[in-house]
Amino acid sequence: NAGVTQTPKFQVLKTGQSMTLQCAQDMNHEYMSWYRQDPGMGLRLIHYSVGAGITDQGEVPNGYNVSRSTTEDFPLRLLSAAPSQTSVYFCASRRAGERTEAFFGQGTRLTVV
Amino acid sequence: DQQVKQNSPSLSVQEGRISILNCDYTNSMFDYFLWYKKYPAEGPTFLISISSIKDKNEDGRFTVFLNKSAKHLSLHIVPSQPGDSAVYFCAASARNTNAGKSTFGDGTTLTVKP
Numbered sequence: 001n002a003g004v005t006q007t008p009k010f011q012v013l014k015t016g017q018s019m020t021l022q023c024a025q026d027m028n029h030e031y032m033s034w035y036r037q038d039p040g041m042g043l044r045l046i047h048y049s050v051g052a053g054i055t056d057q058g059e060v061p062n063g064y065n066v067s068r069s070t071t072e073d074f075p076l077r078l079l080s081a082a083p084s085q086t087s088v089y090f091c092a093s094r095r096a097g098e099r100t101e102a103f104f105g106q107g108t109r110l111t112v113v
Numbered sequence: 114d115q116q117v118k119q120n121s122p123s124l125s126v127q128e129g130r131i132s133i134l135n136c137d138y139t140n141s142m143f144d145y146f147l148w149y150k151k152y153p154a155e156g157p158t159f160l161i162s163i164s165s166i167k168d169k170n171e172d173g174r175f176t177v178f179l180n181k182s183a184k185h186l187s188l189h190i191v192p193s194q195p196g197d198s199a200v201y202f203c204a205a206s207a208r209n210t211n212a213g214k215s216t217f218g219d220g221t222t223l224t225v226k227p
Contacts, residue, residue, distance in 0.1 A: 104156030
């Protein structure tokens with residue numbers, strides 16, 4: 001059982017480039033989220049989804065787009081990368097409900113130069 | 114305004130002793146709290162949770178205490194082991210928020226010395 005799989009693990013982008021961070025889960029979880037973690041800080045929510053076709057903004061959504069065409073996949077798109085988007089990105093999934101824990105992927109370390 | 118605060122960035126304890134990690138919150142609507150553990154180059158993993166209807170939850174060596182009046186929770190690890198060395202995140206969520214979104218603290222790095 002793979003859980004939550006993120007690709008790539010590392011990425012270097014030039015300012016202005018676009019790219020998509022992939023996230024897939026095989027646990028049939030309804031909820032999926034993207035977080036970023038900056039040094040010395042906690043996880044901040046970028047976007048989340050409560051099911052296929054439904055997405056919403058989190059705490060820090062600017063510069064990112066998401067879509068959820070299937071239950072399994074939740075890609076995060078950087079439209080025009082900026083150095084401020086240098087961070088570690090985590091995708092998470094969990095069962096529907098208010099009292100469930102999140103399962104995280106291993107993270108994508110992104111550097112924008 | 115940070116709603117979940119872990120005021121100690123780091124903690125060092127001796128193997129076999131108790132580790133106590135603290136977390137404070139400001140939002141009185143929070144009613145479910147979780148602790149996650151994170152090793153370097155890995156994603157966080159769920160450790161233990163507590164609902165606001167309880168003041169204590171125990172799972173093996175890990176116990177979480179909740180003091181609602183003080184808006185404070187703590188994670189106790191007894192006895193501490195070197196493998197417990199990791200970053201610990203406190204997270205909180207409020208009833209009826211969309212998708213039960215969690216707000217995370219900045220984390221506490223625990224080092225357990227052999």
